[in-house]
Amino acid sequence: MEEYSEKQLAILKVAERLFADQGFHGTSVRDIAQEADVNIAMISYYFGSKDKLLETIFRYRMEASRKFINELLENNTLEPLEKINSLIDRFINKMLGEQYFQCIMSREQLNSQASPVRDLIWELKGEMLGLMQPIVTQAQEAGIFYKDVDVEMLMTTLFGTIHQVIPAQHILKKSAPATVTNDDEFREYVKTRVSTHLKKLFKAILTHEF
């Protein structure tokens, strides 16, 4: 568990935003240094290289994701469907709370070349699947969930929907109700809209009830 100085965190934060907005190769270390208000050489000095900087961002966020998964494993008192609903909400909160990083993930998972970053992504996705799989399977065996459900695809739908929503937000802004006036309200509006949609979807296909 490494800790980062204020300056290092400033670089990481700026780099994450720029990588998300313009892509890794679309962002120069000079852009990052300027916006983070540090000398260009500091990036190599701290992180070794631009590639390593990206990897650092990934390891930093991934560590948090691991913690996140372990926290989810503790809720054992809930009913299966409530567990799923809680899981959906937590996923939405997590992913919309780190939108910049999710954008980078969206981009990097498309790279055809193998890389440490790409491996990390699919490793994490596997862990996420391993989180949902037993919940569904147990409920299926208890006769609460129906059996003709492709859990892997369901997880794909969960990720895919949220990953589509992130860049679609500037479109959703137009169809938002008039009660949404500031950014916080809009974030909440998006959250509940995605949440409501996904919960309905999961409930319908898992329990055949409404």
Added chain:
Amino acid sequence: MEEYSEKQLAILKVAERLFADQGFHGTSVRDIAQEADVNIAMISYYFGSKDKLLETIFRYRMEASRKFINELLENNTLEPLEKINSLIDRFINKMLGEQYFQCIMSREQLNSQASPVRDLIWELKGEMLGLMQPIVTQAQEAGIFYKDVDVEMLMTTLFGTIHQVIPAQHILKKSAPATVTNDDEFREYVKTRVSTHLKKLFKAILTHEF
């Protein structure tokens, strides 16, 4: 309606693949020229610039997508659910048939900076929504589909799921049954798996039946 020479098409094809695999900024015009077996200068000569080359790819694919949409509008004899199912299958076929381009779209839609390419993407997405919306609405008014469905979100789920499946294929390869031996069979396997999943999902939430 422009037509392209063999050499121009070779450039477009190579560029599309490389942009998909490595990103726009991750691909140099020298890479493209080398793989397409043409002189570097030909790219500027034919398309003006690297940016214009990307835009050309987009306009080329978008034109096909428009035709695709218009074809879908003609099927009026089917039942609402059959219409939806047909639409799902056609979307899957279309998008998995032009995976390279879909990868580029996935990437480009994340760009925060406004650009002609980004505008084209959301324009097209709007048209896709306009295709599904009336089908659902009419069926809702006829009492065939339930009303508490967020069609915009459902479309997001459709796109999102397929866009997630594309980079996930090398993972799906591992969980494929032993009957899948070559690439064609695998493509078919992926198609039917996504299709089955999405149809179940749509049927469940739209009709409350199974």
Added chain:
DNA sequence: GTTTAAATTAAACGTTTGTTTAACTTTGCT
């Protein structure tokens, strides 16, 4: 066969890229 335009080439253009250097400043420790 001559002429004109289009196609194609290798080379060079000026920038920008990520990274490193070497000098300098600050910090913390004894």
Added chain:
DNA sequence: AGCAAAGTTAAACAAACGTTTAATTTAAAC
């Protein structure tokens, strides 16, 4: 105070970038 390590800087580095140039070849028209 004195010293060593860490932090910070402007400048320079070679390599790669997208694009253009000018010369040459090919093709088409008359």
